[in-house]
Amino acid sequence: MLAPLSNLYLGSAIISFLAALSTALTVFLITAPTQYDPYAEADAPPGKDGEEPRSADGKRRKVKTSVQVVVLGDIGRSPRVQYHALSIAKHGGKVDLIGYKESDVHPDIASNPLISVVPLAPVPEGLRAKSAFTFLFLAPLKVLWQIWTLYYALGYRTRPARWMLVQNPPAVPTLAVAAFLCFFRNTSLIIDWHNFGYSILALRLGAVHPLVKISQLYEALLSRFAAYHFTVTNAMAKVLEEKHGITALPLHDRPTKDFQPLESEERFEFLSRLPETAQYAKDIEQGKWKLIVSSTSWTPDEDFSMLLDALVGYSATAVTKANLPKLITIITGKGPQKEYYLSKIKALNQEKKLLNVIVLTAWLSTEDYAKLLGSADLGISLHTSSSGVDLPMKVVDMFGAGLPVLGWSKYEAWPELVTEGVNGMGFGSAEELGGLLVKLFGEDRQNLQNLRDGALDESKRGWDDEWDAVAGKKLRLVA
Numbered sequence: 001m002l003a004p005l006s007n008l009y010l011g012s013a014i015i016s017f018l019a020a021l022s023t024a025l026t027v028f029l030i031t032a033p034t035q036y037d038p039y040a041e042a043d044a045p046p047g048k049d050g051e052e053p054r055s056a057d058g059k060r061r062k063v064k065t066s067v068q069v070v071v072l073g074d075i076g077r078s079p080r081v082q083y084h085a086l087s088i089a090k091h092g093g094k095v096d097l098i099g100y101k102e103s104d105v106h107p108d109i110a111s112n113p114l115i116s117v118v119p120l121a122p123v124p125e126g127l128r129a130k131s132a133f134t135f136l137f138l139a140p141l142k143v144l145w146q147i148w149t150l151y152y153a154l155g156y157r158t159r160p161a162r163w164m165l166v167q168n169p170p171a172v173p174t175l176a177v178a179a180f181l182c183f184f185r186n187t188s189l190i191i192d193w194h195n196f197g198y199s200i201l202a203l204r205l206g207a208v209h210p211l212v213k214i215s216q217l218y219e220a221l222l223s224r225f226a227a228y229h230f231t232v233t234n235a236m237a238k239v240l241e242e243k244h245g246i247t248a249l250p251l252h253d254r255p256t257k258d259f260q261p262l263e264s265e266e267r268f269e270f271l272s273r274l275p276e277t278a279q280y281a282k283d284i285e286q287g288k289w290k291l292i293v294s295s296t297s298w299t300p301d302e303d304f305s306m307l308l309d310a311l312v313g314y315s316a317t318a319v320t321k322a323n324l325p326k327l328i329t330i331i332t333g334k335g336p337q338k339e340y341y342l343s344k345i346k347a348l349n350q351e352k353k354l355l356n357v358i359v360l361t362a363w364l365s366t367e368d369y370a371k372l373l374g375s376a377d378l379g380i381s382l383h384t385s386s387s388g389v390d391l392p393m394k395v396v397d398m399f400g401a402g403l404p405v406l407g408w409s410k411y412e413a414w415p416e417l418v419t420e421g422v423n424g425m426g427f428g429s430a431e432e433l434g435g436l437l438v439k440l441f442g443e444d445r446q447n448l449q450n451l452r453d454g455a456l457d458e459s460k461r462g463w464d465d466e467w468d469a470v471a472g473k474k475l476r477l478v479a
């Protein structure tokens with residue numbers, strides 16, 4: 001008697017499951033995001049806020065293509081993504097720029113009628129992990145939140161586009177959501193590889209952690225859905241080819257026109273205006289103080305202890321050598337480890353270990369960040385590269401401003417960006433960095449000038465040259 005009853009239960013459970021599945025499928029099909037239609041696009045869809053894009057003479061501007069540009073990060077702190085959007089719009093393409101809106105976006109984006117910024121709903125504070133233990137717990141919930149907000153933004157808050165250009169990393173869940181929606185919306189996916197998601201995860205969990213292996217497989221699998229791939233270095237394109245059989249086009253970061261060296265009058269005026277430098281402007285102008293700049297997102301892949309230790313070493317030497325100038329070091333940027341380093345700087349000051357050196361932090365507008373680089377004497381990069389094959393954008397900014405660079409250089413891609421002794425120099429430890437500072441600001445000032453000339457040379461090939469030749473052609477915006 002029991003067996004037939006359990007069969008009945010099983011049967012009704014299967015029927016209920018199938019009914020639920022079919023209802024879910026029907027709901028999905030009824031509410032599915034609309035598809036990209038090239039013929040409708042040819043009829044120039046409206047631009048931002050429903051306005052029709054018009055050129056300066058008031059004529060209706062023909063939209064040449066449409067692109068969803070996506071970053072699962074703060075748009076204002078994603079320079080490369082912003083430059084993509086500006087370049088697409090410059091060639092007549094319409095852009096939906098999707099990401100978090102935590103800081104101001106580039107001023108040219110805000111004023112461009114062809115670019116609409118679509119902000120993602122921020123991750124609730126309670127889902128942000130504060131330790132490795134809570135990370136394992138909260139990460140899945142955070143990912144679920146991101147899946148929904150991304151899916152909704154890419155599928156419903158934006159019109160279907162010809163292309164979707166996605167920054168990777170973060171790869172989870174970006175690549176999966178992007179690939180799924182591209183399939184349903186008839187959109188071609190392009191992955192812009194800044195680095196590898198799994199190599200960043202390995203910094204937190206260790207290279208042999210199963211989640212790191214799964215993340216690597218996930219990235220390799222999802223990347224198969226893309227029509228094109230861009231990478232920030234040749235070395236990264238080579239890794240993609242060798243490990244995953246993917247053909248990628250290197251599209252190197254290059255400086256935009258925002259970054260220019262400042263003439264001495266403009267430099268003095270800027271330094272006198274900026275609160276961080278105002279009281280030292282005259283001394284900097286006279287060379288009694290030298291201005292060093294580093295920029296960062298304050299993430300674990302940049303060890304600022306190395307710079308602080310080098311400055312402590314410099315300070316000790318400067319006490320005994322009268323020819324060494326005092327240093328004002330400004331570290332710009334926003335990010336998770338800032339408070340940790342601020343307390344380290346405070347402790348070093350209390351211990352009187354930074355006697356001839358001032359270390360400040362700042363977050364500046366895009367214009368002032370560019371002017372600070374254009375006014376400095378030396379730039380520093382502490383980028384360590386989790387994969388060995390990505391490169392620091394900050395060095396590109398510095399070259400644009402004609403600023404020579406000292407950078408941590410113990411990774412494969414470094415020589416793709418900096419030519420040793422020509423536009424910058426590499427170091428591998430705090431002692432080496434401290435030694436270079438003493439040399440360049442002490443007996444070897446001609447060398448510093450030579451490096452400055454090299455950096456200026458480097459600024460000549462700009463972002464537009466690189467973008468037009470690589471992405472412009474693939475998106476069929478440049479002949």
Ligand SMILES: Nc1nc2c(ncn2[C@@H]2O[C@H](COP(=O)(O)OP(=O)(O)O[C@H]3O[C@H](CO)[C@@H](O)[C@H](O)[C@@H]3O)[C@@H](O)[C@H]2O)c(=O)[nH]1
Nearest residue numbers: 079080295296297332333363364366369390391392393394
């Ligand atoms: N407006 C403003 N921007 C700032 C400031 N300080 C830093 N930034 C921005 O923050 C960037 C440095 O952030 P990082 O996160 O340290 O970038 P990175 O290591 O130099 O480069 C990474 O991002 C690139 C592009 O997104 C990648 O191409 C590269 O491979 C790497 O992953 C700078 O280039 C600049 O755009 C500031 O005070 N104000």
